[in-house]
Amino acid sequence: MQNLWIIPVLPFIGFLINGIFGRKLPKIVINVVAVSSVVLSFLWVLKVWSSAGDLATNPISEHYFTWIQSGQFNVGWDFAVDKLTMIMLMVVTGIGSLIHIYSTGYMAHEEGYYRFFAYLNLFMFFMLNLVLGANYLILFVGWEGVGLCSYLLIGFYFVKKSATTAGNKAFIVNRIGDFGFSLAMFLIVVNFGTLNFSQVFSAAPGKPTGTLTAIALLLLVGATGKSAQIPLYVWLPDAMEGPTPVSALIHAATMVTAGVYMCTRSAVIFTHAPIAMETVAIIGLATAVFAATIGLTQFDIKKVYAYSTVSQLGYMFLGVGVGAFSAGIWHLMTHAFFKALLFLGAGSVIHACHGEQDMRHMGGLRKYAPWTMYTLGAASLAISGFPFTAGYYSKDAILGAAFAHAPWMYWVGVVTAGMTAFYVWRAFWMAFWGDYKGHGHPHESPWSMLTPLVVLGVLSIVGGYLFNVPKILQNMFPLAEGEENMMLTYISVAFGLGGIGLSYYMYVVNRELPGKVSAALGGVYTLIYNKYFVDEVYDATVVHPVIEGSRTVLWHGVDQGLIDGMVNGVGSQSQGIGGMLRRLQSGNIRSYATWVVIGAVVLLVVMGLTAAGYAGGFEVAR
């Protein structure tokens, strides 16, 4: 027994302590509880990793109790760890620990400090359930739980209307995806009779392609919701209303990659459903391009990184879709390093600028916040695919696989890589070069925030080289055959460097140029700047009809008209009848008596007539 249950339970204990007693606890205790619970969890992961032996040949599987027993159908509370899970565990607990440490500095002056850490610990609990679960239902429990925590944390500043709206949006959009996921699970139960990963995957190759395609596509619907892919990506940019560490932990490094993890976990189903695979690849690629173009034009630093996240998640799905599952997971991991760092760095920048998020009001921060600049620079290099940084390896692996699958996908991916490099460096130059254009005096962040930045900065540079995920996972996903085409690498690196160079030219050397370019593009720029009006289109086609339909049909029509009408109708009819009947109640006793006599006479007459109906009724009685 490796006691895997300790891994998620530790943060849960932290959640209980901070959630129940946090209001009365001093900050230092909250910090210790919140951070140590996650760090201990990370250490336990390391302990499991070091003592488990070879996970490729001996995956750990632990059964705790039977959760659902219904006839032949059986769901246990089972955890399992193979190499894929181990990578996810490392990423989640490792980066989770760093972000918890960072948050102690970033959130130090916020209201509801304990609430923040309670939610964050609860999130860790659910996320670890998600990756540890050995069947779809446990995964789904975590899946829904992280969605809940995401909602709670996006709406953390709940006095801000925009924050609560963004929380609701994230939650509701995710419901659509979760609906698809639920349907996929129902199909799996119907066709396989079980939800256990091992049983499903061993039986999957024998099932008809149509069934597997349906399951895979429905799983994909779930993944597009959670991992912010077209068409359900709209919640993620709005989710930046939450505190920045939340954006880093949930909306960049861990939760949003759950869809990629789930698709990779279900690789057997996907590989036997070619149409679904193609759909995954195309959705991923489309999302990557689409979000990257929006990222080019945004001015809110967190929005830039948010669209970048959507775009990079698109890359991961491209990797999964072209069959390079391990490359997708590799990018998931490196992305977790550099995107968490980008967000934490952005948080540090925002902290330095006293809460300013608009990049047009930053600038010149290299003088005031050098450590933030170095680390953010490292992350920006990594995401641009600069040679030998983390992003270089993983992006290259995905693009190589995409070329092998279909060359046009490679070219679109490469252009996207160029755009990626352009917008992250645009943000970098705008924040750190030039003169400070904001208010107050910018300042460097405290060490509690910088330490995680430095650790992640180092990982962003060397993480891809240190952790060669495709090699680690080669037992599950065989390495690609054939020679590596170095030409492909050179081209993608060239695009990345080109993007960096262009952004340097436009935002450092010739600063008049961006304005001219956007003016020259005119309508196209407006379209992209307004995010292709997707939110507006959804609003007009889905949100507005639903709200209006609810109001006119369901509220005014069904609820007020039908249901209230029925209830009120019964009431007013009773009143009407009562109004008539009460005239009998005159208060005059003699009139009552008259009624009694009349009633008695009527009864007697009726009885007499009835008796006369029977021949000689009285004679018989006598």
Added chain:
Amino acid sequence: MPDPSQLINSGVPVSWYLVLSAILFALGVAGFLFRRNIITVFMCIELMLNAVNLSFVTFANQHKQVSGHIFAFFVMVVAAAEAAVGLAIILTVFKNRATLNIDEIDSLKN
């Protein structure tokens, strides 16, 4: 001493008793409906009860069964109880409203 049933059966027909009972009952009803004094109304009720009693005992004799007598006793007991309660109510009403006119006691109307 001659048997009372013998006496009834010997001469007076049953229908006479019943007619007498009906007349008494009708008088009771008429008094109940048309008189305004509560005490009179009350006595009319007693009259009706006793008219019914007369019918009971007549039929009991006619059919040679005891149940009619028993019913008559029941009615007497109830009438006694009713007299006690009814007179108490009448006294209270008079104390409170200083009237015995039944038409003026109509506060439960509508």
